[in-house]
Structures are given as structure tokens and as C-alpha cells.
Amino acid sequence: MFLDFKFVFFGSLVTLSLIPLYIYRKEIYKRFSKKGNLKVFIKDLKAYLTYNYPKINFNFDIVEKLDEKDLLKTKQILIIEDLARQFVYFEYELSTQKGVPKEKLWSSYDQNSTLHKDNKFPIDWPQRKEAAWNREEGNCNRCGTKTKLVDANALLAKQMKNGGGFNLENVVILCNDCARIIKSQNLEKTKKDLNFLDKLMKKVSY
Known part of the structure; x- marks a missing residue:
């Protein structure tokens, strides 16, 4: 009987401690999301871009301009949009290439x-x-x-x-993206339809 009482007592304490977590779960999630792990996200992006787009030297200066109050998802999207801008406006001119034996x-x-x-x-x-x-x-x-x-x-x-x-x-x-950029008459419109942007957006935390 004594064991049953202790079990009920401690079980009640655990339940009571979880109630505030449930009530304020949305606020807790927001606080966690705002903080998040942006460094891991950026590290992953840098590795991905270096491997897949080695001829473009992307910079992450925008990170210093982000509002700390923003959610992690918002920060990620802003970073990706800036990377897409860099990709589209990367200076490049078609030029003659080396021949073939x-x-x-x-x-x-x-x-x-x-x-x-x-x-x-x-x-x-x-x-x-x-x-x-x-x-x-x-x-x-x-x-x-x-x-x-x-x-x-x-x-x-x-x-x-x-x-x-x-x-x-x-x-x-x-590649398809770069060919579209070279031929584009409206780079801002073209930017929204690039595979480059779609692939990076899949890395955003939802």
C-alpha cells in the first residue's frame, strides 16, 4: 500500500511538471527556433556549395545582418535568397575554350x-x-x-x-540554370525558377 502511495504521489508530481510544458509548448518552440543551430546550417551550405558549384566563391556576409529575434527558418530563407542572388549575378562572359586533340x-x-x-x-x-x-x-x-x-x-x-x-x-x-541566366532578359524573374534555389530551399527547417 505504501509503495502504491509513493507511485501515485511521484506520478502526480511528474504530471504536474509536464502541464506547464504543454500549455506553453508553442512559446517554448518559438524560443528554441529563434536560437536554433544556424552554425550547423551554414556549415552544411558551405560544404554543399563548394562541392556542387566550385567556380563560384559564395560569401555569407548576410549572416552578420540577420536579426537575432527572427526564427531559424526565417534566417535560413534570407541566407538562401542571398546565395541565389549571388549565383544569378555572378560575373561571367561566354568565351572561347580550348580545343580538342x-x-x-x-x-x-x-x-x-x-x-x-x-x-x-x-x-x-x-x-x-x-x-x-x-x-x-x-x-x-x-x-x-x-x-x-x-x-x-x-x-x-x-x-x-x-x-x-x-x-x-x-x-x-x-548547366540548365546557367544557360537560363545567360539568356535571361529578367534576372529577378529567372532567379525564382532556378533549380539552384529549389535545392537549397529543401535544406530549410520546417
Whole structure:
């Protein structure tokens, strides 16, 4: 009987101690979320960006400007939006690239490298794209991210209207995001639709 009384007594104490936690659970969550572990999040972002976008040197200066009162989620989103801005406005110009060893070229290469009057792409354009992609080892020339051949974009460094031909030195390989940025007439609108932004947003704590 004595043991039963002690069990009930201590059980009641535990229950009473949990009631305030339940009542103020939302406030406790808010306080925890505001503090959070932003350092771990930033460390993860830096590792991810260095590995996947090695040609862009991202900075995290925005962290110093964040309001400490904000929730962790809010801070994460602000950081990611700033990284997306850096990605979009990264200075880059299409330029001629190194060539490919002659032994890797095909019989019709020279003939089809010259710009024709109709400005049509040569029949061996897919072969040229693949050769340029292999030259870059599948990496985007702008950001350095790995891209599959089927997803890669092959652009001309010197446009046809300016006399650019189809020689491999004039073919530049870009990922989908970078190609969209290069072609964009509205960078702010383009920024919202990038795979880059979608991938980073998946790292936000919800």
C-alpha cells in the first residue's frame, strides 16, 4: 500500500511538471527556433556549395545582418535568397575554350565547322556538343556543377550573327540554370525558377 502511495504521489508530481510544458509548448518552440543551430546550417551550405558549384566563391556576409529575434527558418530563407542572388549575378562572359586533340575529331569536322549562309546548325551538332562536354568532363563552364550530357546546354561563345562558327573552341557547355541566366532578359524573374534555389530551399527547417 505504501509503495502504491509513493507511485501515485511521484506520478502526480511528474504530471504536474509536464502541464506547464504543454500549455506553453508553442512559446517554448518559438524560443528554441529563434536560437536554433544556424552554425550547423551554414556549415552544411558551405560544404554543399563548394562541392556542387566550385567556380563560384559564395560569401555569407548576410549572416552578420540577420536579426537575432527572427526564427531559424526565417534566417535560413534570407541566407538562401542571398546565395541565389549571388549565383544569378555572378560575373561571367561566354568565351572561347580550348580545343580538342585532332585524333578525337571526325572526318566531317572541318567541313561543318564553318558558318553557312542559312545559319543552320550542322548535322553533326550533337557530336560537337558531346565532344565539348567530354572536354569539360561534364562540368558547367560557369558554375562548375556536374551536368549530364542530356541536360547540358551547348552555347556559342561568339554568336553566329557575329561570325562565330561551330568549331569546338567556340562551343561552351553550361548547366540548365546557367544557360537560363545567360539568356535571361529578367534576372529577378529567372532567379525564382532556378533549380539552384529549389535545392537549397529543401535544406530549410520546417
